[in-house]
Amino acid sequence: MVDVARAAGTSQKTVSRVVNAEPGVRPETIERVQRAIAELGFRRHDGASHLRRGTSTASIGLVLEDLAGPFYAALTAGVERRAREHGYLLLTGSADGDAERAGRLVQAFAARRVDGLLIAPNLVGDEVLTANLPPDVPAVLLDRPSADHGTDEVLSDNAGGIASAVHHLAERGHRSIAYLGDDERFWTSRQRRDGYLAACAERGLGTDGLVSLGALTPERIAAAVSGWAAAGVTAVVTGNNRASVALLHHLHERTGPRPAHVGFDELDLADLLDPPLTTVAQDAAGIGSAAVDLLFERLATPTLPPRSVVVPTRLVVRRSSPPPDGASAPPVRNDR
Amino acid sequence: MVDVARAAGTSQKTVSRVVNAEPGVRPETIERVQRAIAELGFRRHDGASHLRRGTSTASIGLVLEDLAGPFYAALTAGVERRAREHGYLLLTGSADGDAERAGRLVQAFAARRVDGLLIAPNLVGDEVLTANLPPDVPAVLLDRPSADHGTDEVLSDNAGGIASAVHHLAERGHRSIAYLGDDERFWTSRQRRDGYLAACAERGLGTDGLVSLGALTPERIAAAVSGWAAAGVTAVVTGNNRASVALLHHLHERTGPRPAHVGFDELDLADLLDPPLTTVAQDAAGIGSAAVDLLFERLATPTLPPRSVVVPTRLVVRRSSPPPDGASAPPVRNDR
DNA sequence: ACATCCGATGACAACGTAGTCATTGACTCG
DNA sequence: CGAGTCAATGACTACGTTGTCATCGGATGT
Missing domain, CATH: 3.40.50.2300 (Response regulator)
Structure with missing residues (x-):
């Protein structure tokens, strides 16, 4: 911003005003600043902005077991979509069955000051997991229960x-x-x-x-x-x-x-x-978006008691489940 | 750190030394500081640290078409694994067929000062895409060519x-x-x-x-x-x-x-x-890890000419491809 | 005893940004 | 014509951290 200010012949603060579309800047000044921004290829440093503003980082961390599985992939897609709707970015990491790795991911996410954590690895033991959850970062457990139900959770039915x-x-x-x-x-x-x-x-x-x-x-x-x-x-x-x-x-x-x-x-x-x-x-995607919803509700109202959401399943009847030999015909369709 | 310093009866700088395991601090001082850290639940703010140090954020951004598909899921898993091996965190986002959304993701990642971008959405037009790539952030295109081969790319064969x-x-x-x-x-x-x-x-x-x-x-x-x-x-x-x-x-x-x-x-x-x-x-995961490798090589040597990596495919012969009627019958192998 | 050295520690500045408040100059009003 | 108003702008500082350099006290050497 200092460089832009020099190029535009203004102060750094005015550049900040233009970047943030604050009122009270003369149109021609805005014009000059924007030209300087374009020339120098300036881009605001979000990290510094968050630091100074004391605002959140608008990001959430998702810890999975293994991104490649269809369940986790759909879950992640649900999380990412809903997070994006709120203007949040998503950090992802896989534990791959390693509790220590899950812990490191949680620590790394927390150090980046994510606004919340979504925790899904199902191979990591409850005790290990909850012991490593930072107390000051809201977390939602996905597809696994909270040990003492002290944390928000989203489960499949x-x-x-x-x-x-x-x-x-x-x-x-x-x-x-x-x-x-x-x-x-x-x-x-x-x-x-x-x-x-x-x-x-x-x-x-x-x-x-x-x-x-x-x-x-x-x-x-x-x-x-x-x-x-x-x-x-x-x-x-x-x-x-x-x-x-x-x-x-x-x-x-x-x-x-x-x-x-x-x-x-x-x-x-x-x-x-x-x-x-x-x-x-x-409904893997539904689990993901429900978890994001829980997280945002908790961010809005930190005093909420821990909640548990159960996402329904759906029976899709196909042909592998006919009646046993000799039974009467089933309603939907008759096989064998 | 200031709070920790007060609790430990030292200066904030000494806390910084302890946190970063710098030498030249008396063992008993280390002990006091660590106790204060534990009591207060202090955690270093990575963003501020990166800002002050001027170092990279140790993160990369991945733009996909749609996380839920098996190809992209495996690709993402490959990227994430390799990134983690380097101690890097992964930001992901889906374009869902929307070029503007892809552009916003790229901008958001760049504003967060990711060290590099991996770009995979295959529905977004080449022109749109390359026009929106920030010139100052290394990028690797995945499963799609660079318009003028001016960018590193990883393609399937x-x-x-x-x-x-x-x-x-x-x-x-x-x-x-x-x-x-x-x-x-x-x-x-x-x-x-x-x-x-x-x-x-x-x-x-x-x-x-x-x-x-x-x-x-x-x-x-x-x-x-x-x-x-x-x-x-x-x-x-x-x-x-x-x-x-x-x-x-x-x-x-x-x-x-x-x-x-x-x-x-x-x-x-x-x-x-x-x-x-x-x-x-x-080899979707192979494409992902190859892209990360290209990115790290470019970070190490920014002057490298643009490179193109082609990841081989593998023919998996099963039973849906027998000879035509009239040709000799292959049991499992046997050609023609 | 005095100069020297060294380990331990702290004061201060700066990274890039935005909030606060002061300053400037033009304009309005009685 | 002087006081008051207001839009536009900038100087300064703080966010949490780390690099630089100064300071301090004790141990060492002669």
Whole structure:
């Protein structure tokens, strides 16, 4: 600004006025200053401006597990869109399963004076995570609960989504429904398993020996599926898209009767599979924008009590979930 | 720092020394200062530090078309990982097809004094884009060429990738190979079409009436495919994953002989489709990390001439690209 | 005992910007 | 014609930090 002022023959303060479109500058002065700005290629230093004004940086930090997954990508897109609507910029970082890395990201974001943090890595333990959250920066947890519900959180309706899958299958006549979940370290994994158990209990369906949680190795899946077949299982619910894909791979490589299948998480090509996969679609972008909304509300009113938002899921019925052999025809369409 | 200094009974400068681990502070003083820091929850203001030091902000800005797509998500993950390895933070924003929005993002990033820009939106016209690039911030274009090659760029081997698809099909005995591409506004769309034309010419294959570029509406695809069938086409190459999916949908909903099909861009579930789709896989993460590498090289040596990096593609042969009827049958490999 | 040196520390300025307040000069009004 | 008003502008300072240089007290050497 000093250079511009010299070029325009004014003071630095007048340049500041022109840059910020403050009133009280003669039109011809504005003109001179703007010409000097254009000539010198001047651009205001936002950091210095924020420092002097004491205003916020108009930015938020998003910590993810891994940007490349479809769920996190859609979530990030939702966050970014809503943030941009408010004129905020988005800083992103992935923890990649490393709690220390997540902590460093949080520290780095806080040091940059982001206005708020959105925290989504689901591999990092609750204790580690909440212990590392700076107390002076508003944070919203995404797709994971706050340890003591002392922080705003946005969750998918995991239990309800799984329940909708179970009810859908039960209504089509399935009486023995199994659950294939991912590693128990994931909170969502445990949560969905519990949703499955609750829905089955509500329906009076047995679940003994029908739950398999753990790493999604081909061996484990083969063992689980063959055990279930022997036990008369006619339908399987998978707890996330990695489990769905793993089960699909298994079924793809083996012959024999195919259980009905509903997968949690939408798959991009679900309707091009054979058969098209019935899924419980999560609204990842909705989770992201809801989190940004919570954050802005807290920025406006810091005294708000911690809130928890549950984003509904949507059951997308396709053809992988027909009634079991011998059952009556389902309402929507009749397969096999 | 002033508050910390008061609490620790030192000067603010000594706090600065402790915070930056500068030598020449008595251990007990360090101890006192650190206790005060912990008590007050002090955290250094990185913005002020950068301002005073005159150093860079250790951040880069990434402008995308749309974060939610798998290509951009993988690209972003590659960028973020490499940036983090250098201790840099990543600012992201989506243009969503709006050139003005892309321009605003660039301006906002530049005002935040990012050290460099990575520009990937492929819907924004070259002229608009390059006109809006600030001359004083190093930029790398991703997956799109620089108008006059005056800027560093990282491109996928579009022509080579398409050529590998054409050669693969030709070697399996196809003599009439069609090309289904996305809207001609996309540079990659034109580029890949040209790659197809060149490869066919090299093989002596005709292409008259075998090229269809445009919006991927069901009507257009149906018209193109039925025309091609009449013309004796036995294989189709699709120019991006949206085209692949569109063609798959069309083939899925219709009966009759199925042309061999190779799709540009990997699909997550390509191997679960029926038949599993042969694809030309792009290394999106590789494009991202290569772009970051180019950027850091330019930051180190600003006088470097503009460079262009081409990231190779990889042909993933699956079962959707068998020889035409009448040729010998390949089980999994076996050509022609 | 005195000069010297050195480790530890603090005072001050400056990075680029914007808020506060004073100054200037032209203009209006009685 | 003098006082008052007002628009336009600039001088100065502070935001939180770090580089430079000065200061201070004690230990060392002769």
